[in-house]
Amino acid sequence: MLAAKRINPELNEVLSSVVKAINFIKSNALNSRLFSLLCEDMGSLHCNLLLHTEVCWLSRGCVLSRFYELKEEVCMFLNEKKPDLADKFRDGQWVAQLAFLADIFQLLNVLNLGLQGPSMTSFDLWKKIDSKESYEMFTLFSEFMSETEGLNKRHLNSLVVTYIKSVEYYFEKYFPADADVRIQSMWVVDPFLPIKDGNLSVQEREQLIDIAADTHLKLVKSQCKNISEFWVPLLQEFPQFSVKAMNLILPFHSTCEASFSTLNLIKNKQRNRLTHLDASMRMALTALKPNIDKLCSDMQDQGSH
Structure with a gap:
């Protein structure tokens, strides 16, 4: 969903800080191990952050949700090593924006995953778009707003409304109502x-x-x-x-992501010299089941000499 990639500067600054914190913890084996031990000592449900990657940008939904869940542990860990980043967790406005980003990207991630699959069509696309016209299910953001005092709620509401209107504008641009195949x-x-x-x-x-x-x-x-x-x-x-x-009812073009994921599995760093991938991709993606018995019966017997 490219509509969601256009983030205003204030929200983008929050996202950049999150990426810096994650990279600081995950890029160093010692930091990653110490953070896991801290999470275990605090009885956290998860003991690791998810690594952010700009290529699979929509995975930010899972990355931000996990980061928000472990925000207290991250703050404690960064207190001594990265105090400038730790200070951001003490800013209620910053944490509220983090909660909103975690919510909106998780919703869009669910929508995007719902559009994938071998049987998805343009009719399914429009059905999914219609079901996401309501933007009220921001649970993390709503809970934080209701539980935290001293927030500039007017500014936060303005920020959220502006971003949602931007997403809505690009949804309507990419999926105009008059193009609805239904x-x-x-x-x-x-x-x-x-x-x-x-x-x-x-x-x-x-x-x-x-x-x-x-x-x-x-x-x-x-x-x-x-x-x-x-x-x-x-x-x-x-x-x-x-x-x-x-x-x-030709398959919707988002199913190409299935091919991309398959290609990543086939041509990994251990097999990075593979060049002729057509046959491998076809075998991995096809839903057809070979009739082994018939194939064997059609072949000429190779008698021993």
Whole structure:
């Protein structure tokens, strides 16, 4: 979600301080071990911070949530080694902004993960976007605001509202309402609904009526795990109509992240000389299951000599 990367300078300063603190602790083996011992002594649920990486920037949701959870332990650890960073934890305004960033990135992280998967389509995208129109579930921020006195709540509220409006603006820019594929194509999701779409030809409407009147197909649809499973078998009986449906339910482009993760696993630092990755990627990403028995029977027997 690139919409969330545009952070105003004040919130960005908070994020930069968090990254500095994490890097100071995690980049040194002794510091990391001492911090883990401190967390154990304090009975913390977690004993390690999560490492921040600018490449997988949306992982900030998990990084910031863990950092906020261990903020007291981090403050104690930095008191002697990095007093300038430790002072920030005594600033209620700074901690409140940290709580908000942890909340907003965690929500966006959940949204982003919900858009991934081999069966995700543009219809799923718009459904997810609609479900995130409410920005009221900032639990860490709300709890800190209610439990802490002396905060400049007017400034914090202004900061939060400005950022949310910025995110909302970019959501509307990247996903304009008039581009919602559901407006005239709900027949793809459920062909048994009353016909209200205006982008179908007369021939296509007739085919849709034939499909909607088929009780067997309605039963088949109820047993399908996703809409692709319903439309693919209809390619022979309703080729033109099925092709149109399949073009609309092509996997959403965020599934390329699955390929990126797979590539990271295949071409790691131990195998960094690999160049021809097509076959490996195809085997790792395909959902097809090979028929080993048939493959073996098709091969010529190699008798011993």
